[in-house]
Amino acid sequence: MAASEDTVAEGHGSLYSRVMARVADELDLSDRAATRAVILFVILGFLGLLAGGVTAGIVMVDNQQRVGWVNHTYEVERHIDRLRLQMERLEAARRGYLLDADPTFRMIFDDAEASLTHEVAQLSALTQDNPAQKATVERLTDQTNRLRVMLGASMIARSLGLDQKALEDFRTDGSVQMARGARTMGGAMLAEENRLLSARMTTQRRTVNIFYGVLTASGVLLLLVATASILLIARYVRALATSRDSLKALNDNLEQAVAVRTRDLRRANDEIQRFAYIVSHDLRSPLVNVHGFTAELERSSQTIVALLQRVEQEAPHLLDAEARRAVYADAPEAIGFIRTSTQKMDRLINAILRLSREGRRTITPERLDMARLVRGIADSMRHRMDEIGAQLTVETPMPEIVSDRLAVEQILSNLIENAVKYLKPGRPGRIQVRGWLEAGRAVIEVQDNGRGIDPKDHERVFELFRRAGFQDQPGEGIGLAHVRALAYRLGGGITCVSALDAGATFRLSLPVTYVAEPTA
Amino acid sequence: MNGHQPVNIIMVEDDEGHARLIERNIRRAGISNTVHHLSDGSSALRFLFEHPEGPVKNGPALVLLDLNLPDMSGTEILARIKSDPALRRTPVVVLTTTDDKVEIQRCYDLGCNVYITKPVNYENFADAIRQLGLFLAVIQIPESEGLG
Numbered sequence: 001m002a003a004s005e006d007t008v009a010e011g012h013g014s015l016y017s018r019v020m021a022r023v024a025d026e027l028d029l030s031d032r033a034a035t036r037a038v039i040l041f042v043i044l045g046f047l048g049l050l051a052g053g054v055t056a057g058i059v060m061v062d063n064q065q066r067v068g069w070v071n072h073t074y075e076v077e078r079h080i081d082r083l084r085l086q087m088e089r090l091e092a093a094r095r096g097y098l099l100d101a102d103p104t105f106r107m108i109f110d111d112a113e114a115s116l117t118h119e120v121a122q123l124s125a126l127t128q129d130n131p132a133q134k135a136t137v138e139r140l141t142d143q144t145n146r147l148r149v150m151l152g153a154s155m156i157a158r159s160l161g162l163d164q165k166a167l168e169d170f171r172t173d174g175s176v177q178m179a180r181g182a183r184t185m186g187g188a189m190l191a192e193e194n195r196l197l198s199a200r201m202t203t204q205r206r207t208v209n210i211f212y213g214v215l216t217a218s219g220v221l222l223l224l225v226a227t228a229s230i231l232l233i234a235r236y237v238r239a240l241a242t243s244r245d246s247l248k249a250l251n252d253n254l255e256q257a258v259a260v261r262t263r264d265l266r267r268a269n270d271e272i273q274r275f276a277y278i279v280s281h282d283l284r285s286p287l288v289n290v291h292g293f294t295a296e297l298e299r300s301s302q303t304i305v306a307l308l309q310r311v312e313q314e315a316p317h318l319l320d321a322e323a324r325r326a327v328y329a330d331a332p333e334a335i336g337f338i339r340t341s342t343q344k345m346d347r348l349i350n351a352i353l354r355l356s357r358e359g360r361r362t363i364t365p366e367r368l369d370m371a372r373l374v375r376g377i378a379d380s381m382r383h384r385m386d387e388i389g390a391q392l393t394v395e396t397p398m399p400e401i402v403s404d405r406l407a408v409e410q411i412l413s414n415l416i417e418n419a420v421k422y423l424k425p426g427r428p429g430r431i432q433v434r435g436w437l438e439a440g441r442a443v444i445e446v447q448d449n450g451r452g453i454d455p456k457d458h459e460r461v462f463e464l465f466r467r468a469g470f471q472d473q474p475g476e477g478i479g480l481a482h483v484r485a486l487a488y489r490l491g492g493g494i495t496c497v498s499a500l501d502a503g504a505t506f507r508l509s510l511p512v513t514y515v516a517e518p519t520a
Numbered sequence: 521m522n523g524h525q526p527v528n529i530i531m532v533e534d535d536e537g538h539a540r541l542i543e544r545n546i547r548r549a550g551i552s553n554t555v556h557h558l559s560d561g562s563s564a565l566r567f568l569f570e571h572p573e574g575p576v577k578n579g580p581a582l583v584l585l586d587l588n589l590p591d592m593s594g595t596e597i598l599a600r601i602k603s604d605p606a607l608r609r610t611p612v613v614v615l616t617t618t619d620d621k622v623e624i625q626r627c628y629d630l631g632c633n634v635y636i637t638k639p640v641n642y643e644n645f646a647d648a649i650r651q652l653g654l655f656l657a658v659i660q661i662p663e664s665e666g667l668g
Contacts, residue, residue, distance in 0.1 A: 277620075284617045285588070287640050289537035295642040296544070346640045 037232060045225025052218030059211040066204040073197040076126050076133075077190055083119040084186045086112045087144070091179050094151045098158055098166055109155060113148055120144055123189075130196070136189050143182045150175045269359075276356040280349045287342055287349070294338045301331050348465065351478040355464070355485055363404040363489065365514040370398035370444065373405075374433050377413045381420060390420055390429030398435040399442045402513040407486045411494075412446070414479045415506050419448035421473050424501070441492070441509050449503040458496045469500075490514055527661050528575065529555045531584040532564040532597060533615075538638070542584065542615070545646045549653025561592035565600060568607065576606050580661045585632075587616040587623070595623075595630060602631035609662045613652065 093109035096102070120141050127133040150173050157166040169175075308327050311318055371394055378385075378392045385392060401408075416431065423429040427449060435444040453461060457468035464481040487494045491511045498504035529546070533539040539557050546555065556573070558564040567574045568583075575581035583601065587594035594616065601607045613634040614627050624635050636652065639645045 281588070281617055284638075284640055285535055285538070288617070288638055288642075288645065289535065289541070291640055291642040292541040292645060293537065295646070296541075342640075349640075 041228055041232060042225070045221065045229070048221045049218060049225065052214055052221060055214045056211060056218065059207055059214060063204060063207045063211060066200060066207055069200045070197060070204060072126065073193050073200060076123065076193045077197075079119055079123045079126060080186045080190050080193070083116065083123060083140075083144075084183055086116040086119055087147075087179055087182055087186075090116060090148070090151060091176070094155055094175075095170075097155055098163075098170055101158055106155070106159070109151075113152075116144060116148070130192075133189060133192055136185060136192070140182060140185045140189070143178060143185065147175060147178045147182060150178070273356050273359045276352050277360075280353045280356070283345075283349050287346060290338065290342050291346075294335055294342070297331075298335050301327070301335070304331075347476055351464070351476055351482075355478075355482060358407075358482065358485060359489065361406075363407065363514065363516070365402050365516075366405055368401050368403055368405060368408060370401060370408075370435055370442070371396050373409060374398065374412060374416075377409065377416055380413070381416065385420055385429070388420070388423065388429065390423060390431060392416070392431040392433065395432060395434035398433075398444070399437050399512070401442045401510055403490055403510060404514065407490055408510070411483050411486050411508060412444070414483045415446040415508070418479060418506075419446055419450060419504070421475075422469070422504075423448065423450040437512065438509075440512060442512050444508045444510070445505055446508075447503065447505040452500045452502045452504050453496060453498040454500050455498070458498065461496065462494070526579075527553055527656075528573070528579065528581040529553050529584065529656075530564070530567065530575070530581050531555055531557045532559075532561070532589070532594065533557065533584070533586045534559050534589050535586070538586070541642075541645070542649055545649035546653050546656075548646075549650040549657075551653045551656055553656075561589045561594070561597055564589075564597055568597075568601065569604070575610055581610055582656065582661060583610060583612045585612055585614050585616075587614060587618055587627075595626060598627060598630045598632055611659070611661060615652075 089112035090109060093105045093112055097105035097109060120137075124134075124137050124141060127137050150169075154166045154169040154173065154175070157163075157169060304327055308319070308324070374394050378394070381392075412433075416433070419431045420429065430449045432447045433445065434447075435442060437443075451469065453468055460466050461468050462480045462484045463477075465477045466481075467475060467477040484494055487508060487510070491514060492509050494506060494508045496504060496506055529551075531539060531542060533542065536559070539559070543555055543557070556567065558567055569576050572578060585594045585598060589597075594614065598612055598614070601610060601612060608631070611633045612631070613636060614632045615636045615638060617638050618624075619637045627635050634652075634655075636648055639648065
């Protein structure tokens with residue numbers, strides 16, 4: 001029984017771990033591959049997006065710079081235009097002043113001159129970045145200054161009344177040409193700025209195009225990443241569902257396998273029980289004959305003994321020592337041995353029958369007050385204990401359990417009987433019974449101060465027809481085997497703690513509530 | 521026993537030794553009725569229902585029945601006897617090694633009149649048979665209806 005239960009546990013264990021390992025493997029493979037692919041793809045996608053973003057940012061900043069430059073060009077152009085305007089104004093004011101020395105012209109001239117100077121300074125500041133334009137501006141400044149001086153001189157001449165001198169100057173000083181030159185220079189600058197502008201515009205357009213390109217690429221990439229991610233996630237989810245299904249199937253299989261095994265084991269156990277029952281019955285039949293005909297033989301030998309006695313009286317010379325020995329000694333001895341052997345065999349067969357019957361008995365769990373149950377057993381043995389001066393104490397409280405009354409009673413009365421039976425002669429017997437709850441199980445201990453059991457025999461005492469120690473008590477070696485079979489039957493177990501001459505403690509562990517084995 | 525016709529004892533027992541011991545002890549109890557010994561189920565049924573000396577054709581009888589037979593279970597023979605209109609009043613004594621409660625109940629349910637477990641101990645066994653003999657000496661056994 002013990003062996004078969006161990007096998008069940010082991011069998012379940014290995015089967016379970018095998019199946020679980022397979023499931024884990026399957027899950028692991030698809031899981032790891034899918035996760036790796038998804039993570040790799042997402043990382044790649046986000047790296048691409050990041051690159052797109054950075055590029056867009058760079059292009060954006062660049063573009064802003066370029067727009068700045070374009071604006072700058074417009075600014076330069078504006079100033080050039082204003083410069084040319086002021087120059088026109090300056091020249092017109094002088095011409096007007098020369099014709100009619102109106103102070104208004106003088107004012108316009110002064111104003112235009114100031115504006116011109118301002119514009120030149122502005123232009124000079126604006127064109128610091130461009131060496132070519134800078135040179136032109138320098139020349140323009142120079143030209144403008146000279147023109148201003150020249151025009152200023154003719155203006156002074158006119159104001160002093162040196163009209164002829166002024167007119168002469170107007171005709172000869174080349175100021176008109178200079179002004180035209182300055183204007184041309186402005187035009188050249190304008191052209192240069194326009195060239196710059198168109199170049200800058202082109203660059204800006206290109207930049208904008210690059211920006212759009214990057215944006216489009218990023219968009220496409222985003223779309224790709226999203227699609228691929230969704231696809232992968234969908235596949236992953238599908239794989240997950242598949243592995244969950246297969247896990248469930250495997251789990252079902254496992255349960256089925258366990259159920260099949262349990263059923264097989266139960267069937268095997270039933271088979272053994274039936275086998276034991278049938279065998280012991282069929283063994284009984286010939287035993288009846290052996291017994292019966294031995295008795296018949298004894299009966300016949302009585303007739304022979306009677307005859308022998310008559311012969312001894314009437315014709316003693318017919319008898320020899322051999323005949324006498326055969327009839328008076330050998331035959332009764334043979335019959336005696338046959339008898340004791342068949343009696344012993346009968347007891348053993350009955351023991352097997354009892355065990356097999358116990359195994360087939362239906363367990364009827366009920367609430368048991370262990371303290372009362374133990375006292376009841378002790379009372380039934382009171383007479384015996386008083387005879388040998390043994391004492392039994394029940395340490396209360398004892399736990400209450402739900403189990404089969406008859407089985408528990410048989411277990412405990414066997415243990416207590418043994419304790420009484422194997423006390424140490426000359427030492428007053430002390431038997432203690434105690435119980436407690438431990439991890440959902442009830443533990444009952446029967447402790448004695450008797451002769452004890454050698455640790456090497458602790459397993460042996462529970463085996464059928466095996467006994468240990470000094471054989472001075474009657475018994476067939478059935479009690480503890482029976483106890484263990486019953487304990488297993490109730491879903492419990494029993495162990496022994498003992499040393500020779502130091503008493504023995506039998507520890508019975510039972511489920512607090514008996515749970516019926518599921519019927520296969 | 522029966523007024524005008526002696527009761528036949530029909531013993532269905534596959535173990536020759538048991539049969540011999542049973543017969544000896546019946547004789548020792550002072551019963552001298554004819555004992556027909558049959559050692560398997562089918563020949564027992566044939567004798568019970570067809571044989572000219574069988575109870576159907578030849579007067580009252582008492583059946584001693586062992587349950588463990590080589591070719592069929594004794595309960596089957598018991599059922600056949602108890603469901604047959606001609607034989608159902610014939611007393612059946614089940615004498616077997618089985619002391620399984622369920623089996624005993626089943627035999628009584630089928631209509632067995634006495635159930636005796638063969639004790640392994642011969643003294644008890646002989647006692648049981650001798651008591652059965654005393655019992656045979658006093659009981660009234662109805663005529664088999666087959667003759668009626």
